Amino acid sequence: MQMVPVKELKDAARISKLCHETGEPIHVTKNGYPDMVVLSAEAYEELEKAAQNGRVVSLVQEGIEAVERGECRDAFEAVASIRSKYGL
Numbered sequence: 001m002q003m004v005p006v007k008e009l010k011d012a013a014r015i016s017k018l019c020h021e022t023g024e025p026i027h028v029t030k031n032g033y034p035d036m037v038v039l040s041a042e043a044y045e046e047l048e049k050a051a052q053n054g055r056v057v058s059l060v061q062e063g064i065e066a067v068e069r070g071e072c073r074d075a076f077e078a079v080a081s082i083r084s085k086y087g088l
Helices: 006-010 012-022 041-068 075-086
Strands: 002-005 026-030 033-038
Touching: 002 006, 002 012, 006 012, 006 026, 012 026
Parallel strands: 002 026
Antiparallel strands: 026 033
């Protein structure tokens, strides 16, 4: 993990180069404590994709749990019921 004090942000070109070379977030400290994180646009996009994949996995898990609780119906039965109800 790369850590730099906030005063080093004055040399933004160096921090940018460090972000791109390592591909990792740069943790910025203020008075010796964590303050913020800087990362390249590419690393940020990868982080967003991972978060999106996590949401998809979460939604799939919710669906599985709904089926296990009996809150879902067979798709063919549901369509047949709708057709019957509306005369389709």
